[in-house]
Amino acid sequence: MNRNLVANFKSQLKPGSSQLKVFSLLSDQKWHCRTYEGKQVASEQYAGGGGIQGLERGTKSRPGLHLETKRDFCNICNKKTRWDRWTGQIKPSNAPAIIPPKLADRILKLYDYKDVIANRKRPTHELVIDHRFPMQRWGKAEPSHDINMNENEIKSKFQLLKKDSAGNHNLLKSRSCERCMKTGKRGQPMGIHF
Ligand SMILES: [Zn+2]
Structure with missing residues (x-):
């Protein structure tokens, strides 16, 4: 543990x-x-x-x-x-992420509208911006998102996932968690670092 x-x-x-x-x-x-x-x-x-x-x-x-x-x-x-x-x-939290629209736009463009799993270009409504939670930041209030953050910061904080039929990406994640448990390995599903 x-x-x-x-x-x-x-x-x-x-x-x-x-x-x-x-x-x-x-x-x-x-x-x-x-x-x-x-x-x-x-x-x-x-x-x-x-x-x-x-x-x-x-x-x-x-x-x-x-x-x-x-x-x-x-x-x-x-x-x-x-x-x-x-x-x-x-x-990741299911609470609605507060990402300013301008920043959301920059994230989509930086990743060229491609989800991280299939690396396939998709229309915006099929994509969801996934907010990574760096553990070292826990305990402090999450700083508000600077819409002018640089590209490295964007890449370290966000990634794009394909929406599932329910409109979110958690299904994919829990599937990959189940796979980790079955093989006894704790992986880094979807790039979330545990
Ligand atoms: Zn009982």
Whole structure:
């Protein structure tokens, strides 16, 4: 387990909040019964925005968690319940990225409207600008995006991905995470450095 990642992530959560309690529970990367353990930690908040869902989604200033869920028999509840597990990986926030239109335009042009996976030129509406989260910047507020940042900065901060049918690129990412887990390798899916 990456202790730095856990500590960094915790520092992004409000002290005493349900999200912090839920993350502390999940940080061991083991399966936890939502009905029994979850409710103990955060009662009715556990599954919603104050808990699992909010952690998974991320915010404007922190990434989301890559979580897995399953239904399985719980010996304590004595029935089938929902279980959650953190894979130990983070994923880009689903919160809308605030990229000024002028900067978005520069990013698209710099990459020549090509997504990073297939390196294929695509119409703008098929592309999504992916914001990388450099871990060393965690804990500080994300500086607002300078529309005049230089090309190296753009390349280190952003990349282009193809939108999936749901309008985002997370599906691709979780697929590549699953592949990493199956092969036991922690790769750098889509250039996100864990
Ligand atoms: Zn249970």
